[in-house]
Amino acid sequence: MLDKKYAAQGLVVLGFPCNQFGKLEPGGADEIAQTCHIDYGVSFPMFEKVDVNGAGTHPVFRFLKDELPGVLGGSSGTSLNS
Structure with a gap:
């Protein structure tokens, strides 16, 4: 691990x-x-x-998506889809 x-x-x-x-x-x-x-x-x-998506997204994942849009989401990359 x-x-x-x-x-x-x-x-x-x-x-x-x-x-x-x-x-x-x-x-x-x-x-x-x-x-x-x-x-x-x-x-x-x-x-x-x-929650990692939607209105209830946890602050950690909101931060990660904002800071790493090409990796974890946002308009220019793969998102954490349900």
């Missing part, structure tokens, strides 16, 4: 569950935590479920 491979260089992976992509995260925080930590061995920090 990237988080373990590059941790010594200072990389910190942050998990933001989202149910906008194929409805893959329908559960609540406890269910998501179990799936990620127990079933898949995720050890990086996990946040509450967020």
Whole structure:
């Protein structure tokens, strides 16, 4: 995993569950935590479920889309589509 491979260089992976992509995260925080930590061995920090598209877009993803439009969205690139 990237988080373990590059941790010594200072990389910190942050998990933001989202149910906008194929409805893959329908559960609540406890269910998501179990799936990620127990079933898949995720050890990086996990946040509450967020929206990455639409009116309720989480501020982190709004910032990323604004700053990296050719990578994460905006008018000149691939967007984070649901």
